[in-house]
Amino acid sequence: MRRIRNLMKTPEGMAGFGILATLILVALFAPVLSPGDPLRIAGDPLLAPFVDPAFPLGTDRLGRDVLAGIIHGTRTSLAVGIAAAIAAIAIGLCVGLAAGFAGGLVEEALMRVIDAFQIVPSFLLALAFVSVIGASVPVVVLAIALGAWADPARLTRAQVLSIRERDYVAAARVIGMHPVEIAWKEILPNALPPVLALSAIIVAAAILTEAALSFLGLGDPNIVTWGSMIAEGRNVLRSSPSLSIFPGIALVVTVIGVYLLSEGFGKTLAGSEA
């Protein structure tokens, strides 16, 4: 709680928190704000924005409400972004912990796997993964996590290597704790904070990757996403560019919110260390 209160004192943290809280509320109450299926045909096709009060942001080629799409797209973007980040950090923590704690041959092997994942462009990997397995939300989440877990894994290992040598770990070993218990209870909680600091960047990157994937047509076709809305609007880019512009703005605002929050966190962490 103290962290959050400190966070609110920085202007960045406050702005980021405000933006994200609003977006989360929109995502949670999407069915209330805009009832019904956002992919249903609601009105005349290609209504211009700011003309019809029933469709404030206009409609697309099939007459679907753009505002409803953006409201429901918030759900997908946030859910996929956060789920992918959680998955990436979970994998990264496990692998990093195992590598740092086991040492020797296991560490060597795991580090080479991390290297391998870091040299392959993660977007290409996600592209290949989704196209092979087929587009659905869990697959997209996994595909993004697959390209993002290497950084947290590397960081966790570095943390574990430095923590492993501390006295309290030696003490735990002396009193006969099981190595797994030491890793879980003594090392993990202390290795966690810097890795969590990375999480905001991963969430932002995951949201952008999800949008780019669905823009290329590799998203779940039954769910409205900002990326697919931009791709759909691209077909009529010359006559009604607003179809692509509005979901893009939503995307930019979301990512800015995440970055601001992470800047605020960075400042409070730096402040508490000083």
Add this chain to the structure above:
Amino acid sequence: MLLIVILLTFLLLESASGDAVDAYLLSIGGGDATVAQSLRQAYGLDQSVFARLWLYVSSLARFDLGWSVAFDRPVLDLIFERLPNTLLLMGSATALSFGLGSALGIVAGARPESAGDRVLSTVSLILYAIPSFWLGLVLSIVFAVQLRWLPTSGIETIASGKTGLTRAADIASHLVLPVGALALIYTALFLRVMRAGMADVWALDFVLFARSKGLSRSRIVLRHVARNALLPLVTMLGLQSAAMLGGSVVIESIFAVPGFGRLAQEAVSGRDAPLLMGIILVSAVLVICINLVIDLLYAALDPRVGASEPAA
């Protein structure tokens, strides 16, 4: 390391439901089982996973990346045909973003917490949050559709018969928008890294010493602070090369640049496993090469790296 990449991509593509023969039959409008069988035999798709993995790795050792099913051409030829466009795109975007980003970073970092610094930091935060594909679309709406200054797509005017300098100018005008879309985001990133690095260097003792010597402010900023802050930027350049390669996939598909990334998308839609594998492998090799160059560059920039060798 590369072997792991090979193994993982192979296993990934192996788990796909449906192979290239299915995709091919679909595109020609179906065929009977014997045709499919003979096609599978011709491409070696009827053998076991391990036999094919061994076959693949052994042919890789002879720099043979296999045969693209969708294009019916050797994968290596296709990749080498498309790679120059992407390297041109990436190279110009890197040069632009590095130059512009570090220059603006120096401006912002010269006086941390000043008004100019705040404006630049805010702008860079917003730019950094913009997805490159959306930026590409907006740029093409503004400059190609509304203003009609620049072409919307392609790498050069088709069948224009231009040669020499006019052809170079033609390609350059086609590249302005994609390079701009790709570079702006990285400009923001480099600006932020440069600014943060300079803010750190300001606090160090040698800056105080330089100031006490009575050096002019601009000399301290350029020769002492900026030079030292440049190092993390160079590291970042290597780290981002993989991400930039991924970003060019989307950019190339927006601006219809016949490059490496577009090839990847075509491989995906054609279920062309050998091509997709070749692309992933070549991009991994590319990233390794870029990082090697960066490491060498780093040693040249920072005398503390590789100090065992006599200083040149």
